[in-house]
Amino acid sequence: METELEKTKVKKGGRPRTPAAGRILEAASRLFYGRGIRAVGMDALAEQAGVTKVTIYKNFGSKDELVAAYLRARDERWRVWLGEAVERRADSPRVRMLAVFDALGEWLAGEDGVRGCAFVNAATEITDSSHPARVVIMEQKRWMRAYFARLASEAGAEEPAELAERLMILSEGATVNFTMGIGSEPARQARAMADALIPEGAR
Numbered sequence: 001m002e003t004e005l006e007k008t009k010v011k012k013g014g015r016p017r018t019p020a021a022g023r024i025l026e027a028a029s030r031l032f033y034g035r036g037i038r039a040v041g042m043d044a045l046a047e048q049a050g051v052t053k054v055t056i057y058k059n060f061g062s063k064d065e066l067v068a069a070y071l072r073a074r075d076e077r078w079r080v081w082l083g084e085a086v087e088r089r090a091d092s093p094r095v096r097m098l099a100v101f102d103a104l105g106e107w108l109a110g111e112d113g114v115r116g117c118a119f120v121n122a123a124t125e126i127t128d129s130s131h132p133a134r135v136v137i138m139e140q141k142r143w144m145r146a147y148f149a150r151l152a153s154e155a156g157a158e159e160p161a162e163l164a165e166r167l168m169i170l171s172e173g174a175t176v177n178f179t180m181g182i183g184s185e186p187a188r189q190a191r192a193m194a195d196a197l198i199p200e201g202a203r
Contacts, residue, residue: 021060023049024049079143097148101187157198157199
């Protein structure tokens with residue numbers, strides 16, 4: 001049966017991925033997130049996906065490009081999930097900002113968040129700014145900051161960009177603390193601090 005990932009993912013240029021490519025991407029997602037990028041070799045990926053290494057290279061070109069594709073797919077899933085989770089919880093722009101932290105706590109408690117932020121984890125392993133995965137990592141973090149800024153602007157904050165920077169720091173800090181097992185319910189603690197940062201007059 002074709003998975004949702006196989007149905008939705010496309011190669012650069014808009015061409016649909018093959019079923020084999022979908023299996024490779026799913027295997028890469030499990031292994032890269034669960035074990036780390038450097039720890040996973042192409043043999044393990046091929047075995048998990050039920051394909052040959054030649055098939056991996058044919059579909060993705062290189063391990064670097066596969067890592068970028070894995071992160072891009074994860075980012076796309078996160079954006080959709082976060083937007084829906086925030087809207088489900090919030091009825092005003094101010095509450096939406098706080099709902100981001102509620103959603104973060106839910107994400108971290110699930111299977112997709114058990115090892116924290118995939119992008120931070122990848123950034124610790126990939127330092128070359130020209131690496132295709134590094135580009136995806138930076139795009140994701142810029143998007144998250146812009147998302148906070150949009151919510152802050154909608155809430156009528158006087159300095160939405162500055163507020164977004166602070167909320168971003170709280171969000172990232174909570175995620176890292178969760179990953180390290182530091183503190184109690186870091187997302188909830190970050191939400192309380194965010195509540196204090198958001199002006200009372202915000203809508």
